[in-house]
Amino acid sequence: MIDLDNLPSLSISSVHEGLRTKQFSAKELAHAAVDHAQRENPKTNAFVSFSPERALRAAERVDEDLARGLDLGPLAGVPLAVKDVIVTKGVRTTCGSKILEHYIPPYNATALVRLEAEGAMVIGKTNCDEFAMGSSNENSAFGPVHNPRALDRVPGGSSGGSAAAVAQGSAVVSLGSDTGGSIRQPASFCGIVGVTPTYGRVSRYGLVAFASSLDHIGPFGRTVEDTATVLKVMAGRDEQDSTSAFAPIDDYHALMKHPVNGLKVGLPKEYFEGLGSETGEVIERAIGELKSLGCVVSDISLPHTKYALSCYYIIATAEASSNLARYDGVRYSSRADGETLSEMYRRTRGCGFGPEVKRRIMLGTYVLSAGYYEAYYKKAQQVRNLIARDFTNAFAEVDAIVTPVSPFTAFKIGEKIDDPMAMYLSDVYTLTGDLAGVPCMSVPCGESAEGLPIGLQIFTRHFDEETMFRIAHNYERNHS
Amino acid sequence: MNLSDAQVREVADLANLELTEDEVRRISHDLSQVLTHIDQLNELDTKNVEPMAQVLHSNAHDGPQTSRGLYDPDETATLREDVPHVCLSNEDALANAPQKGAGYFKVPKVIER
Numbered sequence: 001m002i003d004l005d006n007l008p009s010l011s012i013s014s015v016h017e018g019l020r021t022k023q024f025s026a027k028e029l030a031h032a033a034v035d036h037a038q039r040e041n042p043k044t045n046a047f048v049s050f051s052p053e054r055a056l057r058a059a060e061r062v063d064e065d066l067a068r069g070l071d072l073g074p075l076a077g078v079p080l081a082v083k084d085v086i087v088t089k090g091v092r093t094t095c096g097s098k099i100l101e102h103y104i105p106p107y108n109a110t111a112l113v114r115l116e117a118e119g120a121m122v123i124g125k126t127n128c129d130e131f132a133m134g135s136s137n138e139n140s141a142f143g144p145v146h147n148p149r150a151l152d153r154v155p156g157g158s159s160g161g162s163a164a165a166v167a168q169g170s171a172v173v174s175l176g177s178d179t180g181g182s183i184r185q186p187a188s189f190c191g192i193v194g195v196t197p198t199y200g201r202v203s204r205y206g207l208v209a210f211a212s213s214l215d216h217i218g219p220f221g222r223t224v225e226d227t228a229t230v231l232k233v234m235a236g237r238d239e240q241d242s243t244s245a246f247a248p249i250d251d252y253h254a255l256m257k258h259p260v261n262g263l264k265v266g267l268p269k270e271y272f273e274g275l276g277s278e279t280g281e282v283i284e285r286a287i288g289e290l291k292s293l294g295c296v297v298s299d300i301s302l303p304h305t306k307y308a309l310s311c312y313y314i315i316a317t318a319e320a321s322s323n324l325a326r327y328d329g330v331r332y333s334s335r336a337d338g339e340t341l342s343e344m345y346r347r348t349r350g351c352g353f354g355p356e357v358k359r360r361i362m363l364g365t366y367v368l369s370a371g372y373y374e375a376y377y378k379k380a381q382q383v384r385n386l387i388a389r390d391f392t393n394a395f396a397e398v399d400a401i402v403t404p405v406s407p408f409t410a411f412k413i414g415e416k417i418d419d420p421m422a423m424y425l426s427d428v429y430t431l432t433g434d435l436a437g438v439p440c441m442s443v444p445c446g447e448s449a450e451g452l453p454i455g456l457q458i459f460t461r462h463f464d465e466e467t468m469f470r471i472a473h474n475y476e477r478n479h480s
Numbered sequence: 481m482n483l484s485d486a487q488v489r490e491v492a493d494l495a496n497l498e499l500t501e502d503e504v505r506r507i508s509h510d511l512s513q514v515l516t517h518i519d520q521l522n523e524l525d526t527k528n529v530e531p532m533a534q535v536l537h538s539n540a541h542d543g544p545q546t547s548r549g550l551y552d553p554d555e556t557a558t559l560r561e562d563v564p565h566v567c568l569s570n571e572d573a574l575a576n577a578p579q580k581g582a583g584y585f586k587v588p589k590v591i592e593r
Contacts, residue, residue: 102576103576104575104576106568106572106573106575106576107568199535199536200535200536213533213534213535239560243534243535243536245536304524306520307520307521307524309517310517310518310520310521311521313514313518314518314521321495325496328496329578330577330578330585330587331576331577331585332576333576333577333578334578335578335579338588339588340588340589341587341588341589341590342496343588344587344588345496346496346497346498347498349495349496349497349498350497350498350499350500351498353497355503355506358497358499358503358507359507359510359511361495361497362488362491362492362495362497362507362511363511363514363515365491365494365495366483366491366511369491369494376518378531379521379522379526380521381531381532381533382524382526382529382530382531382532383521383524383526383529384531384532385529385530385531385532386524386526386529388532388535420510420513420514421513421514421517424514436535437535437536462535
């Protein structure tokens with residue numbers, strides 16, 4: 001029975017079945033999803049804004065199409081939550097920052113335009129770490145997000161609100177962004193699926209820039225299939241983003257159902273050293289399941305893994321320090337008083353940015369400053385090449401690489417906030433995927449004794465999301 | 481690698497960022513810790529390694545299994561035909577300005593007359 005009482009467990013295909021069999025209209029579903037999101041918000045704080053009018057406008061179009069007997073688009077009537085770093089025309093977009101508290105974008109992100117053209121209903125904008133900088137969603141000017149699976153714990157970050165919105169059942173799917181692990185780590189912590197596609201697969205037009213050479217938009221969902229549907233719709237070349245790729249987009253749905261028998265899967269030893277025993281055991285069991293499905297598993301090495309964190313924090317902060325220069329009190333809604341232009345800049349930025357953003361702007365400015373460029377920035381770009389080559393070499397031997405997503409499960413709110421290095425280590429297994437630009441995702445693979453979700457990470461070759469989805473889908477079907 | 485409070489103030493100046501004394505102390509502590517960790521990159525000899533500025537044009541694909549064929553690097557060239565297209569109106573572009581007037585962004589006086 002598909003009805004609105006099942007909202008928290010609806011998939012895209014069950015939404016479509018419910019619409020076709022008239023169990024509910026798109027309008028009723030939009031109302032139910034917004035109500036649910038608003039009701040849960042005092043507990044999880046997953047949303048910073050709601051957009052009921054926008055969702056209802058989309059719903060009306062879907063209901064009209066249904067009444068006229070037209071085919072439903074792949075996302076028709078699907079409640080979608082959007083991370084608040086992706087711009088929505090006419091709907092406030094804060095990036096989790098005080099400096100953009102009142103910013104109303106005059107245009108829509110390309111990814112969103114494509115999803116809405118296929119009938120997606122945007123129910124609201126989700127909370128996140130300020131400018132997507134963080135691993136716990138505690139760096140938001142709008143307060144931390146609480147993990148729906150354990151309210152005293154973080155949902156992960158930076159796309160914590162988008163992960164929570166899907167895990168708590170308000171949205172069927174959501175959009176996040178990933179620069180160093182910001183989709184996969186919260187997906188893992190909240191027990192859902194999160195996908196970081198190949199760099200360039202999805203246009204970044206309308207994604208507020210953090211680190212342009214590392215930023216990705218990607219989907220969250222409760223099933224692999226739902227994330228593949230969202231990616232398929234929003235993927236592909238966009239003239240507005242010169243780094244978006246022309247590469248053809250496979251028919252993920254048909255191909256993911258093919259067996260994984262004979263696929264070669266590599267386990268990089270660097271990702272299994274020093275792994276907490278509980279996470280390690282769950283991952284071991286998942287690997288056993290992949291073997292039983294016919295995957296040929298072997299040990300491999302990605303030798304430069306231990307340098308990823310240093311490499312990342314130079315490149316990401318350097319790019320961020322220039323990207324965030326635009327928040328100067330002139331164009332984007334907030335300004336502090338100052339006698340001179342320079343005083344106005346400094347005060348606006350001093351009052352508007354939170355501690356983690358300031359820390360990263362400072363590090364980025366330092367590594368790019370005169371005399372340090374070669375020693376830090378250029379060096380990091382060279383190391384990035386070595387890390388990317390590790391993947392290229394590995395993919396000469398195997399079709400996919402499987403690892404844990406995070407060394408630990410969701411931690412308590414406040415536990416790591418005063419220790420930046422400990423926080424940065426949350427991303428030690430996810431940074432490499434962004435640096436190399438390869439597609440990667442997190443699939444739920446079990447729980448700790450305390451009932452906290454654990455995610456399995458799958459990497460494949462550039463533009464080979466098909467194999468990644470195939471492994472994830474086969475694993476998910478076998479596991480459940 | 482230790483960063484002094486004075487160095488932190490200098491960098492904050494470059495970044496146009498007003499910091500309180502507390503923030504200066506906190507940041508010099510935190511950045512010193514991060515920079516010490518980052519020093520590990522010096523273990524690596526990168527003399528003959530090309531810097532990787534972005535994914536799609538990188539030399540990372542020089543390895544045995546290349547990703548070429550899935551995309552042509554030329555296809556992401558930044559040059560396009562120089563044809564006019566619709567862009568934001570003046571009104572839309574100024575809609576979020578904290579201060580505006582006569583179709584412009586207003587800022588504190590820069591040049592003294």
